[in-house]
Amino acid sequence: MPTRSTNSTPSAAQDSDATLRAELGSEIRRLRKERGLTLVQLAEHAGLSHPFLSQLERGLTRPSMPSLHRIARALGTTQQALMASAAVPHHGASAGSVHLVRAGEGLPVDNPGGTARMLGAPAYSFHPVEYTGTRERFEEYYDHPGDEFVYVVAGEIEIDLQTADGPRLHVLGPGDSVCYPGGTPHRWRAVGDGSGVRLLTVQNATGQADRHT
Numbered sequence: 349m350p351t352r353s354t355n356s357t358p359s360a361a362q363d364s365d366a367t368l369r370a371e372l373g374s375e376i377r378r379l380r381k382e383r384g385l386t387l388v389q390l391a392e393h394a395g396l397s398h399p400f401l402s403q404l405e406r407g408l409t410r411p412s413m414p415s416l417h418r419i420a421r422a423l424g425t426t427q428q429a430l431m432a433s434a435a436v437p438h439h440g441a442s443a444g445s446v447h448l449v450r451a452g453e454g455l456p457v458d459n460p461g462g463t464a465r466m467l468g469a470p471a472y473s474f475h476p477v478e479y480t481g482t483r484e485r486f487e488e489y490y491d492h493p494g495d496e497f498v499y500v501v502a503g504e505i506e507i508d509l510q511t512a513d514g515p516r517l518h519v520l521g522p523g524d525s526v527c528y529p530g531g532t533p534h535r536w537r538a539v540g541d542g543s544g545v546r547l548l549t550v551q552n553a554t555g556q557a558d559r560h561t
Contacts, residue, residue, distance in 0.1 A: 368455035370407035375433035503545030
């Protein structure tokens, strides 16, 4: 009979969090060096502080989604691709193995009004992200190369899309979804209580950070 293992103890969760922070920091450092950038130069391009980036690369802290977006743009990749580099580790698994993510696993990244959690891994051609909670006011626009699908699991959001055909504003509730092409500036906010919002987004991996083979 199959068993269901979880990282239920606080020490196991802390160890996993530290490992995933280190993976994310290592990927940012690898890409920075590959692009020929110093920490100071990357900080300037991303509009972030040099000490923060230094701590991030050493796995001592984790970024918010807005700061990760700035770092990704400065490195010519996407925040989802960087998050995928910190996927739940399954030691000894081959590149073609099934990627299993249990509830509570994965590195949570602070997002305005809540958190975001990567559910995929670098080997896959798509990046699924779970968002739990969101702000009740609009923040800055995001855009990325990959097409994106957004599905509302719980709560209600208003999504603002700056499409090639002009601005589009949609209210989405549980069971509603929307797709938009890569490069579309977009942002969303909660309608009502943002703490009850839960979303699943899936972005294709166009623009994923180059990986060593």
